[in-house]
Amino acid sequence: xxxxxxxxxxxxxxTWDKHRFDLKLVNxxxxxxxxxxxxxxxxxxxxxxxxxxxxxxxxxxxxxxDSPRRAHSIAAQGGINAAKNYPNDGDSIYRxxxxxxxxxxxxxxxxxxxxxxQVSNNIIDxxxxxxxxxxxxxxxxxxxxxxxxxxxxxxxxxRGQTGQQLLLGAYSALSRQIKLGSxxxxxxxxxxxLVVVDGVARGITVRNLVTGEMESYxxxxxxxxxxxxxxxxxxxxxxxxCSVTANWKAHKKGAFFANPCYTQIHPxxxxxxxxxxxxxxxxxxxxxxxxxxxxxxxxEDCGKHPGDIAEDDRDYYLERKYPSYGNLAPRDxxxxxxxxxxxxxxxxxxxxxxxxxxxxxxxKRLGADTIKExxxxxxxxxxxxxxxxxxxxxxxxxxxxHYSMGGLWVDYNLMSNIPGLFVxxxxxxxxxxxxxxxxxxxMQGLADGYFVIPYxxxxxxxxxxxxxxxxxxxxxxxxxxxxxxxxxxxxxxxxKKTVFEFMREVGGLMWENCGMARTKESLEINxxxxxxxxxxxxxxxxVTGSGSELNQQLENAGRTADFLEFSELxxxxxxxxxxxxxxxxxxxxxxxGEAQRDDVNFCYVGAWEYKGVxxxxxxxxxPLKFDNVHLAVRSYK
Amino acid sequence: xxxxxxxxxxLIVWRQKNANDPGKFETYTAKNITEHxxxxxxxxxxxxxxxxxxxxxxxxxxxxxxxxxxxxSQVINGAPHGGQDRTxxxxxxxxxxxxxxxxxxxxxxxxxxxxxxDLIVDRSALDKIIQAGGYTSCHTGGVxxxxxxxxxxxxxxxxxxxxxxxxxxxxxxxxxxGAAMLFTSAKVSQLAILPQGKGEAAxxxxxxxxxxxECGFGNCTNHYECMAACPKGINVKFIARxxxxxxxxxxx
Numbered sequence: 012x013x014x015x016x017x018x019x020x021x022x023x024x025x026t027w028d029k030h031r032f033d034l035k036l037v038n039x040x041x042x043x044x045x046x047x048x049x050x051x052x053x054x055x056x057x058x059x060x061x062x063x064x065x066x067x068x069x070x071x072x073x074x075x076x077d078s079p080r081r082a083h084s085i086a087a088q089g090g091i092n093a094a095k096n097y098p099n100d101g102d103s104i105y106r107x108x109x110x111x112x113x114x115x116x117x118x119x120x121x122x123x124x125x126x127x128x129q130v131s132n133n134i135i136d137x138x139x140x141x142x143x144x145x146x147x148x149x150x151x152x153x154x155x156x157x158x159x160x161x162x163x164x165x166x167x168x169x170r171g172q173t174g175q176q177l178l179l180g181a182y183s184a185l186s187r188q189i190k191l192g193s194x195x196x197x198x199x200x201x202x203x204x205l206v207v208v209d210g211v212a213r214g215i216t217v218r219n220l221v222t223g224e225m226e227s228y229x230x231x232x233x234x235x236x237x238x239x240x241x242x243x244x245x246x247x248x249x250x251x252x253c254s255v256t257a258n259w260k261a262h263k264k265g266a267f268f269a270n271p272c273y274t275q276i277h278p279x280x281x282x283x284x285x286x287x288x289x290x291x292x293x294x295x296x297x298x299x300x301x302x303x304x305x306x307x308x309x310x311e312d313c314g315k316h317p318g319d320i321a322e323d324d325r326d327y328y329l330e331r332k333y334p335s336y337g338n339l340a341p342r343d344x345x346x347x348x349x350x351x352x353x354x355x356x357x358x359x360x361x362x363x364x365x366x367x368x369x370x371x372x373x374x375k376r377l378g379a380d381t382i383k384e385x386x387x388x389x390x391x392x393x394x395x396x397x398x399x400x401x402x403x404x405x406x407x408x409x410x411x412x413h414y415s416m417g418g419l420w421v422d423y424n425l426m427s428n429i430p431g432l433f434v435x436x437x438x439x440x441x442x443x444x445x446x447x448x449x450x451x452x453x454m455q456g457l458a459d460g461y462f463v464i465p466y467x468x469x470x471x472x473x474x475x476x477x478x479x480x481x482x483x484x485x486x487x488x489x490x491x492x493x494x495x496x497x498x499x500x501x502x503x504x505x506x507k508k509t510v511f512e513f514m515r516e517v518g519g520l521m522w523e524n525c526g527m528a529r530t531k532e533s534l535e536i537n538x539x540x541x542x543x544x545x546x547x548x549x550x551x552x553x554v555t556g557s558g559s560e561l562n563q564q565l566e567n568a569g570r571t572a573d574f575l576e577f578s579e580l581x582x583x584x585x586x587x588x589x590x591x592x593x594x595x596x597x598x599x600x601x602x603x604g605e606a607q608r609d610d611v612n613f614c615y616v617g618a619w620e621y622k623g624v625x626x627x628x629x630x631x632x633x634p635l636k637f638d639n640v641h642l643a644v645r646s647y648k
Numbered sequence: 649x650x651x652x653x654x655x656x657x658x659l660i661v662w663r664q665k666n667a668n669d670p671g672k673f674e675t676y677t678a679k680n681i682t683e684h685x686x687x688x689x690x691x692x693x694x695x696x697x698x699x700x701x702x703x704x705x706x707x708x709x710x711x712x713x714x715x716x717x718x719x720x721s722q723v724i725n726g727a728p729h730g731g732q733d734r735t736x737x738x739x740x741x742x743x744x745x746x747x748x749x750x751x752x753x754x755x756x757x758x759x760x761x762x763x764x765x766d767l768i769v770d771r772s773a774l775d776k777i778i779q780a781g782g783y784t785s786c787h788t789g790g791v792x793x794x795x796x797x798x799x800x801x802x803x804x805x806x807x808x809x810x811x812x813x814x815x816x817x818x819x820x821x822x823x824x825x826g827a828a829m830l831f832t833s834a835k836v837s838q839l840a841i842l843p844q845g846k847g848e849a850a851x852x853x854x855x856x857x858x859x860x861x862e863c864g865f866g867n868c869t870n871h872y873e874c875m876a877a878c879p880k881g882i883n884v885k886f887i888a889r890x891x892x893x894x895x896x897x898x899x900x
Contacts, residue, residue, distance in 0.1 A: 151798025
């Protein structure tokens with residue numbers, strides 16, 4: 012099937028404005044007759060729930076944490092992009108659009124990216140009005156910093172806690188709506204199924220994580236804002252609770268999964284210290300504004316104290332390879348370059364898996380106080396984890412899984428191929444192509460939540476009669492029973508391996524064979540090993556306790572079971588895409604370490620249709636057209 | 649870094665099946681712990697042993713494990729988050745402990761935080777305080793340009809100092825009165841400092857302090873234990889500021 016993204020046509024500058032006018036509206040008095048479910052309360056979900064509640068819809072919002080304020084958007088450190096051009100350095104909506112298309116290695120839709128760039132400016136204004144304390148100068152104007160993949164300073168920030176402050180802004184707007192009664196909040200609930208009746212999304216099945224009870228909720232539209240899936244690698248920068256589960260359940264009910272092989276490996280994370288490690292910690296890309304990345308030129312120097320390695324014996328490889336962007340090369344490129352140096356035997360620290368991020372020159376130039384003011388909390392975090400002082404000794408960094416560009420397929424209205432199912436933020440695939448630029452995730456989450464879904468959901472709801480299906484419909488009962496049966500199966504196995512052990516194993520396979528670089532051979536290994544591991548899971552997993560209580564093992568077991576299915580799809584997608592682009596690097600397709608795209612055969616979105624566990628999924632294509640930014644080899648040299 | 653000396657520790661952990669269970673301390677041994685383990689990774693190891701032995705693992709709240717989500721919440725040897733300056737439990741590392749140490753682990757204890765299970769408590773009262781007024785009543789869309797109202801750096805910085813609160817509740821757990829004054833004052837102050845929040849400052853402080861009392865939190869008697877426990881270093885000066893805002897509101 013050829014998929015249609017339903018993008019508006021005509022001059023790109025007018026597409027979103029024209030489309031907004033063309034969308035049908037729901038009359039204010041009728042809005043309260045419609046129920047909308049929002050799953051996830053991060054930037055996309057929190058902003059959507061607050062904005063839809065304010066418009067007058069009846070909103071039910073869900074999160075697995077104990078409070079909507081804890082969603083993983085909170086961990087974003089560096090900043091949020093907008094095309095304000097406050098520094099007068101040549102930025103514009105067009106340039107942000109252009110940088111994002113190019114940064115995504117020409118694998119995103121032009122119309123969606125244009126809209127994102129256009130509404131980016133509204134986001135900053137909105138957050139300021141909410142009381143987000145962005146960094147400012149002494150005169151009182153908003154301050155900017157630079158980020159990877161751009162030659163202008165367009166990144167707004169709140170110390171090293173931008174995600175936290177933006178999320179607390181969305182959470183405060185959401186709290187206001189909860190108080191007003193337009194949003195009903197359900198915390199400590201995990202979505203475990205999507206209820207589809209006659210091909211239309213009608214509600215969800217959730218587990219109350221405190222009591223263990225199954226609960227059903229019906230609505231006229233369901234919005235998933237359930238984040239990304241890089242915990243498929245086990246060790247990632249994502250929170251422990253992040254999973255593919257909500258998306259995977261929707262996929263199993265018919266929603267197409269687009270470009271799952273596009274995952275982002277962030278170049279600056281604290282290297283792994285041991286096997287017991289539960290997660291990896293990111294250090295903001297903003298550090299590359301003032302930190303210089305290097306490894307020793309000579310292998311024999313790798314074990315030395317970095318201070319004992321002479322300037323001439325240091326290889327500032329990003330500055331050498333990419334002189335015009337230098338240390339601010341985009342993430343996919345910086346990560347691959349780090350891996351290349353380490354594979355060459357010039358990595359530092361345990362196992363030779365690390366590169367230096369050195370602030371020595373900046374401290375000399377600006378003074379330690381300035382560096383402390385800019386990045387103090389990051390240096391503190393680094394010291395807590397490694398027991399090393401980043402002011403005195405270069406930090407050690409290694410790439411780690413961080414973000415997923417792939418996600419559920421959506422059209423221009425953010426609606427999946429299942430009518431009534433919308434997907435927002437990282438959970439969808441739409442704007443980042445094969446690689447996301449730094450400071451663009453926050454932008455997308457808030458764009459989708461504040462400024463896109465409030466319009467596009469109306470266009471859908473205006474065409475449907477409210478309240479057609481209620482929770483007394485037999486499909487709700489069936490979904491609850493299916494979920495319970497699966498949980499009872501897991502609880503009944505009483506095998507020998509813990510859930511963590513399985514997750515570590517599948518994560519290891521994915522990192523090894525479907526990580527920063529993939530080959531046909533490595534992917535084929537995974538396509539043999541993953542089904543075997545999945546089979547073992549269903550025979551040998553050990554989950555203690557019962558389903559009718561708070562049971563974290565059971566929660567993790569369900570998420571792991573879904574990763575054991577999803578990981579196979581990810582490998583299939585990576586195997587079918589015989590090219591390298593952005594975060595998807597197939598070693599066979601390269602030009603001296605640079606990704607080699609194949610625009611003749613692969614200039615499309617690959618969206619997969621589920622056909623059953625272990626069965627070959629069906630590929631649907633949405634061709635990508637570039638009318639405004641011409642397809643070119645992406646160069647940061 | 650490559651130092652592989654390991655520690656063995658005795659853990660005395662609060663176990664409580666649910667809100668109605670009386671609960672009790674149980675003793676466990678943590679083995680093969682290195683100085684690079686985070687405190688929660690140490691508990692992960694203990695839990696793996698418990699699961700293999702067919703026992704219920706210790707239940708605790710955690711999520712981001714990088715000190716920002718505010719989910720983790722344990723009193724360690726009597727100190728919320730373990731007592732290391734500006735550190736959440738998830739960022740506490742085992743290099744702060746010695747081989748052979750005995751460690752007491754308890755949940756947040758406060759009247760307004762009922763225990764859910766083991767080390768997990770119900771902190772929804774903190775959400776209720778925010779719902780009572782911890783926002784500016786702006787609408788989505790239709791707001792002014794971000795630079796329309798200038799906010800000089802020292803003002804923006806002070807607001808940010810207050811805004812850093814992660815809502816973990818350590819201040820409540822540390823306070824002998826179980827007060828949520830530091831938490832509430834951080835939000836009241838952030839929004840009272842910024843021009844965008846000044847218009848509603850009087851109603852906000854009244855409504856939020858009312859919610860605080862209704863939720864069963866105590867009052868401040870200047871022990872400063874909250875500031876000592878706070879993993880983000882929120883200063884008690886914001887409580888003074890809230891008191892001033894409260895007084896001003898009586899005449900507004």
